[in-house]
Protein backbone atom coordinates (compact mmCIF):
# COMPACT_ATOMS: atom_id res chain seq x y z
CA UNK A 1 0.00 0.00 0.00
CA UNK A 2 1.41 3.39 -1.00
CA UNK A 3 2.06 5.86 1.78
CA UNK A 4 0.51 8.65 -0.28
CA UNK A 5 -3.01 9.81 -1.10
CA UNK A 6 -4.80 11.96 -3.64
CA UNK A 7 -5.72 14.27 -0.73
CA UNK A 8 -2.01 14.82 -0.09
CA UNK A 9 -1.39 15.53 -3.78
CA UNK A 10 -4.30 17.98 -3.74
CA UNK A 11 -2.60 19.78 -0.82
CA UNK A 12 0.73 19.95 -2.69
CA UNK A 13 -1.06 21.31 -5.79
CA UNK A 14 -2.82 23.90 -3.63
CA UNK A 15 0.52 25.02 -2.13
CA UNK A 16 2.31 25.13 -5.49
CA UNK A 17 -0.53 26.79 -7.42
CA UNK A 18 0.26 30.34 -6.35
CA UNK A 19 3.89 29.78 -5.31
CA UNK A 20 5.21 31.99 -8.08
CA UNK A 21 8.00 29.44 -8.57
CA UNK A 22 9.06 29.61 -12.25
CA UNK A 23 10.02 25.92 -12.07
CA UNK A 24 6.54 24.85 -10.92
CA UNK A 25 4.43 23.11 -13.58
CA UNK A 26 1.44 23.49 -11.27
CA UNK A 27 1.93 27.26 -11.02
CA UNK A 28 2.28 27.44 -14.83
CA UNK A 29 -0.99 25.58 -15.38
CA UNK A 30 -2.87 27.69 -12.83
CA UNK A 31 -1.54 30.84 -14.51
CA UNK A 32 -2.62 29.61 -17.96
CA UNK A 33 -6.11 28.80 -16.72
CA UNK A 34 -8.81 26.20 -17.13
CA UNK A 35 -8.69 25.85 -20.95
CA UNK A 36 -4.99 24.88 -21.04
CA UNK A 37 -5.26 22.67 -17.94
CA UNK A 38 -8.33 20.90 -19.35
CA UNK A 39 -6.50 20.39 -22.66
CA UNK A 40 -3.58 18.77 -20.80
CA UNK A 41 -6.07 16.58 -18.90
CA UNK A 42 -7.55 15.45 -22.22
CA UNK A 43 -4.09 14.65 -23.62
CA UNK A 44 -3.20 12.61 -20.55
CA UNK A 45 -6.54 10.78 -20.80
CA UNK A 46 -5.79 9.83 -24.41
CA UNK A 47 -2.27 8.69 -23.47
CA UNK A 48 -3.78 6.57 -20.70
CA UNK A 49 -6.25 4.99 -23.12
CA UNK A 50 -3.44 4.22 -25.59
CA UNK A 51 -1.35 2.53 -22.86
CA UNK A 52 -4.41 0.50 -21.83
CA UNK A 53 -5.27 -0.77 -25.30
CA UNK A 54 -1.60 -1.59 -25.95
CA UNK A 55 -1.60 -3.60 -22.70
CA UNK A 56 1.39 -1.50 -21.65
CA UNK A 57 1.12 -1.92 -17.87
CA UNK A 58 4.13 0.23 -17.04
CA UNK A 59 2.87 2.97 -19.35
CA UNK A 60 -0.60 2.67 -17.87
CA UNK A 61 0.77 3.29 -14.37
CA UNK A 62 2.79 6.31 -15.51
CA UNK A 63 0.01 7.82 -17.67
CA UNK A 64 -2.55 7.22 -14.90
CA UNK A 65 -0.35 9.21 -12.52
CA UNK A 66 -0.13 12.05 -15.09
CA UNK A 67 -3.89 11.85 -15.55
CA UNK A 68 -4.72 12.00 -11.83
CA UNK A 69 -2.31 14.87 -11.26
CA UNK A 70 -3.79 16.93 -14.14
CA UNK A 71 -7.33 16.01 -13.04
CA UNK A 72 -6.59 17.42 -9.57
CA UNK A 73 -5.14 20.57 -11.17
CA UNK A 74 -8.36 21.01 -13.19
CA UNK A 75 -10.46 20.48 -10.04
CA UNK A 76 -8.29 23.03 -8.24
CA UNK A 77 -8.62 25.68 -10.96
CA UNK A 78 -12.38 25.03 -11.13
CA UNK A 79 -12.64 25.39 -7.34
CA UNK A 80 -14.02 21.89 -6.82
CA UNK A 81 -12.54 20.13 -3.75
CA UNK A 82 -11.51 16.47 -4.17
CA UNK A 83 -13.71 15.74 -1.18
CA UNK A 84 -16.80 16.71 -3.18
CA UNK A 85 -15.99 14.09 -5.80
CA UNK A 86 -15.28 11.49 -3.09
CA UNK A 87 -18.65 12.27 -1.47
CA UNK A 88 -20.33 11.82 -4.87
CA UNK A 89 -18.62 8.43 -5.21
CA UNK A 90 -19.51 7.55 -1.62
CA UNK A 91 -23.16 8.33 -2.38
CA UNK A 92 -23.05 5.87 -5.27
CA UNK A 93 -21.80 2.94 -3.21
CA UNK A 94 -24.29 0.16 -2.71
CA UNK A 95 -25.94 0.87 -6.08
CA UNK A 96 -25.08 -0.85 -9.32
CA UNK A 97 -23.65 1.33 -12.08
CA UNK A 98 -26.63 0.63 -14.36
CA UNK A 99 -29.15 1.63 -11.64
CA UNK A 100 -27.12 4.79 -10.95
CA UNK A 101 -27.13 5.74 -14.65
CA UNK A 102 -30.89 5.18 -14.89
CA UNK A 103 -31.42 7.60 -11.97
CA UNK A 104 -29.53 10.48 -13.63
CA UNK A 105 -31.62 13.44 -14.83
CA UNK A 106 -32.43 13.15 -18.56
CA UNK A 107 -31.28 15.74 -21.07
Ligand SMILES: N=c1c2ncn([C@@H]3O[C@H](COP(=O)(O)OP(=O)(O)OP(=O)(O)O)[C@@H](O)[C@H]3O)c2ncn1[C@@H]1O[C@H](COP(=O)(O)O)[C@@H](O)[C@H]1O
Nearest residue numbers: 009012013016023024025026027043044047065066069070
Ligand atom coordinates in the same frame (compact mmCIF):
# COMPACT_ATOMS: atom_id res chain seq x y z
N1 LIG B 1 2.51 14.59 -10.09
C1 LIG B 1 2.97 15.56 -10.72
C2 LIG B 1 3.09 15.53 -12.14
N2 LIG B 1 2.79 14.58 -13.06
C3 LIG B 1 3.11 15.10 -14.27
N3 LIG B 1 3.63 16.33 -14.12
C4 LIG B 1 4.17 17.22 -15.15
O1 LIG B 1 3.25 17.36 -16.21
C5 LIG B 1 3.98 17.78 -17.36
C6 LIG B 1 3.40 17.05 -18.54
O2 LIG B 1 4.04 17.58 -19.62
P1 LIG B 1 4.09 16.87 -21.02
O3 LIG B 1 2.76 16.93 -21.66
O4 LIG B 1 5.25 17.41 -21.73
O5 LIG B 1 4.39 15.39 -20.55
P2 LIG B 1 4.06 14.11 -21.34
O6 LIG B 1 2.60 14.04 -21.62
O7 LIG B 1 4.65 12.98 -20.58
O8 LIG B 1 4.91 14.44 -22.61
P3 LIG B 1 4.77 13.89 -24.09
O9 LIG B 1 4.79 12.42 -23.97
O10 LIG B 1 3.47 14.47 -24.61
O11 LIG B 1 5.98 14.49 -24.73
C7 LIG B 1 5.45 17.49 -17.11
O12 LIG B 1 6.14 18.71 -16.87
C8 LIG B 1 5.42 16.66 -15.84
O13 LIG B 1 6.55 16.84 -15.02
C9 LIG B 1 3.61 16.64 -12.83
N4 LIG B 1 3.99 17.77 -12.18
C10 LIG B 1 3.87 17.80 -10.82
N5 LIG B 1 3.38 16.74 -10.09
C11 LIG B 1 3.27 16.83 -8.60
O14 LIG B 1 3.16 18.19 -8.22
C12 LIG B 1 4.22 18.53 -7.35
C13 LIG B 1 4.60 19.98 -7.57
O15 LIG B 1 5.14 20.12 -8.87
P4 LIG B 1 5.58 21.56 -9.37
O16 LIG B 1 4.38 22.41 -9.34
O17 LIG B 1 6.09 21.34 -10.79
O18 LIG B 1 6.65 22.02 -8.45
C14 LIG B 1 5.32 17.55 -7.65
O19 LIG B 1 6.21 17.41 -6.55
C15 LIG B 1 4.51 16.30 -7.88
O20 LIG B 1 4.11 15.77 -6.61
